[in-house]
Amino acid sequence: MSRDRLIAGPQDAMTVSPSQIGHLPPRWARGSGRSRTGGSGAPLRRLAALAVAGGVIVAVWSFLAHLSPPSLFPSLPMVLRALRGTFLTGEVLSATLSTVRTVAIGSLFALFTGLLFGFLLRWRESTFLAIVHFFQTIPPVIWSLFAVIWFGVTLVAALFVIQVVCFPIIAMNTWEGLKNLDPEYLQVARTVNAKRGMVLRHVVVPSLTPYLLGGVRIMVGFAWKISVLAELITGLEGVGLSLYRAWQNVETPELLAWTLWLVCLMWATEYGLIRPLDRALMRWRRA
Amino acid sequence: MSTIALQEVSRTFRRADGGPLLVLDRVSFTVREGEFLCLLGPSGSGKSITLNLIAGLLPPSGGEILLDGRPLRQTPLRYGYVFQQPRLFPWRTVEENLRFALRAETGRWVQGEEDRIQAVRDLVNLAEYRHYSPHQISGGMQHRVAVARAYCREPALLLMDEPFSSLDEITARHLRAELVQTWMKNRVTVLFVTHDITEAAYLADRVLLYTPKPTRVAREIPVGLPRPRRYGSAELFEVERVILEAFEETRVQHRGEKEEWPSGP
Numbered sequence: 001m002s003r004d005r006l007i008a009g010p011q012d013a014m015t016v017s018p019s020q021i022g023h024l025p026p027r028w029a030r031g032s033g034r035s036r037t038g039g040s041g042a043p044l045r046r047l048a049a050l051a052v053a054g055g056v057i058v059a060v061w062s063f064l065a066h067l068s069p070p071s072l073f074p075s076l077p078m079v080l081r082a083l084r085g086t087f088l089t090g091e092v093l094s095a096t097l098s099t100v101r102t103v104a105i106g107s108l109f110a111l112f113t114g115l116l117f118g119f120l121l122r123w124r125e126s127t128f129l130a131i132v133h134f135f136q137t138i139p140p141v142i143w144s145l146f147a148v149i150w151f152g153v154t155l156v157a158a159l160f161v162i163q164v165v166c167f168p169i170i171a172m173n174t175w176e177g178l179k180n181l182d183p184e185y186l187q188v189a190r191t192v193n194a195k196r197g198m199v200l201r202h203v204v205v206p207s208l209t210p211y212l213l214g215g216v217r218i219m220v221g222f223a224w225k226i227s228v229l230a231e232l233i234t235g236l237e238g239v240g241l242s243l244y245r246a247w248q249n250v251e252t253p254e255l256l257a258w259t260l261w262l263v264c265l266m267w268a269t270e271y272g273l274i275r276p277l278d279r280a281l282m283r284w285r286r287a
Numbered sequence: 288m289s290t291i292a293l294q295e296v297s298r299t300f301r302r303a304d305g306g307p308l309l310v311l312d313r314v315s316f317t318v319r320e321g322e323f324l325c326l327l328g329p330s331g332s333g334k335s336i337t338l339n340l341i342a343g344l345l346p347p348s349g350g351e352i353l354l355d356g357r358p359l360r361q362t363p364l365r366y367g368y369v370f371q372q373p374r375l376f377p378w379r380t381v382e383e384n385l386r387f388a389l390r391a392e393t394g395r396w397v398q399g400e401e402d403r404i405q406a407v408r409d410l411v412n413l414a415e416y417r418h419y420s421p422h423q424i425s426g427g428m429q430h431r432v433a434v435a436r437a438y439c440r441e442p443a444l445l446l447m448d449e450p451f452s453s454l455d456e457i458t459a460r461h462l463r464a465e466l467v468q469t470w471m472k473n474r475v476t477v478l479f480v481t482h483d484i485t486e487a488a489y490l491a492d493r494v495l496l497y498t499p500k501p502t503r504v505a506r507e508i509p510v511g512l513p514r515p516r517r518y519g520s521a522e523l524f525e526v527e528r529v530i531l532e533a534f535e536e537t538r539v540q541h542r543g544e545k546e547e548w549p550s551g552p
């Protein structure tokens with residue numbers, strides 16, 4: 001019973017969101033400037049907010065751990081000890097590297113296909129929207145099952161799942177960005193008789209950038225979860241497989257340790273990759 | 288160099304309630320080669336629309352626009368367009384915006400690129416701001432960059448939509464003087480939209496006056512003064528008076544007309 005729940009949980013979460021994603025980036029694009037200046041303007045306040053959030057989590061955790069036996073809900077020190085243990089064996093490093101590789105390659109492919117489909121959507125909306133919707137509505141867990149049948153326990157299987165689940169996110173965002181291209185800038189390009197390549201490079205790509213950044217941010221978040229799910233189902237080495245092993249052996253502290261580690265990795269991509277990228281590419285935005 | 292002829296050009300738009308909105312009603316006029324023509328008219332009379340039609344950004348609903356006697360579509364026209372809003376690319380610096388205008392056609396470095404950029408930059412007094420983003424400079428400066436962008440391609444035809452109206456009078460005078468000076472040297476064809484009667488009198492060979500919508504050409508006023516003209520001179524005042532009079536006349540005439548179209552905005 002518990003195994004069913006474990007698999008059903010993430011699947012539900014992942015099928016709901018992609019369909020809503022098409023509408024996310026414009027809102028994000030509008031709000032981002034404000035939130036960024038607010039964040040960098042008061043580093044101390046941000047640190048305090050983080051401390052409070054951390055405190056609340058630790059408190060709730062300790063409370064739950066106090067109520068239940070360690071096999072159901074281990075205490076924080078136990079989890080940290082488990083984390084250190086897995087670090088010492090070197091399993092964390094190899095599993096993480098494997099998952100990171102899957103996420104990176106999968107995201108790059110999905111970015112490329114998504115861009116392609118974004119332009120196709122702009123070109124022939126009804127046809128390609130049906131195709132994108134088709135991929136979007138099939139739950140990732142089902143894609144994972146098929147991936148094992150078609151590709152076996154290979155990296156390709158995991159990449160395939162990331163690809164089919166993530167490319168609609170980028171496609172929808174690209175499409176949205178293309179629909180919102182400012183005709184005034186296109187007119188400027190026409191008055192100077194700009195050729196296609198120049199319009200693409202100097203008008204279309206810069207206009208798409210905020211939409212793509214929004215898409216990439218959401219996509220990478222998904223790629224992590226899907227990569228874990230795919231590893232869990234296909235048995236490919238990575239954080240997902242380690243999670244699964246811990247769960248199978250009823251090593252609850254290890255299970256939580258891996259989960260905690262996964263959260264850290266996702267934070268690291270947000271603050272180490274997405275935000276710096278955003279800042280570098282969107283410098284032109286009015287502060 | 289180029290002669291532009293509008294022949295019975297009409298343009299309708301869809302009104303918010305779905306009905307047709309006739310903006311230009313069989314407008315005919317010619318911008319002669321090397322002429323400085325000012326287009327004057329009330330707000331909403333279709334001055335910007337006229338420029339967009341000539342620029343080929345908008346098709347006419349009726350009539351024809353001829354360039355040197357041939358339909359506009361068949362002959363590529365090298366023109367510079369200063370829009371009513373600056374329309375600079377916010378993701379590019381001032382200099383990159385200018386460079387885009389130069390490289391747009393080929394995508395590559397253009398012969399004499401640096402000199403041309405420097406020349407227009409100095410002309411509009413923006414040398415210090417070349418590495419700034421549009422949002423880091425004032426609205427007036429953005430307009431000057433837009434003017435520089437149109438100048439730098441050395442076009443045969445300049446379409447200018449109230450390019451100086453948001454500048455302070457000192458800067459505007461400086462740029463008008465520079466425009467006249469440059470124009471006296473290269474004698475490109477200029478179609479210049481303005482609200483400002485003094486500006487029209489100072490710049491134009493001929494002033495074209497639009498009626499309110501549905502727009503026709505109300506009057507053509509030749510300005511025979513030699514250049515450079517002097518602000519505040521008696522001759523210039525006389526020209527202004529004539530324009531103003533014509534302006535008043537059309538306004539009064541069309542006030543009665545407007546009552547026949549109560550649904551018109």
Ligand SMILES: Nc1ncnc2c1ncn2[C@@H]1O[C@H](COP(=O)(O)OP(=O)(O)OP(=O)(O)O)[C@@H](O)[C@H]1O
Binds near residue numbers: 336
């Ligand atoms: N895309 C459009 N759809 C509907 N109506 C339009 C459109 N573009 C312009 N119009 C109408 O055409 C009329 C003329 O517009 P235009 O911008 O040419 O005026 P203008 O003479 O340049 O005025 P101003 O001096 O205020 O700039 C306006 O009444 C406007 O409502």
Ligand SMILES: [Mg+2]
Binds near residue numbers: 334335336448
């Ligand atoms: Mg206008």
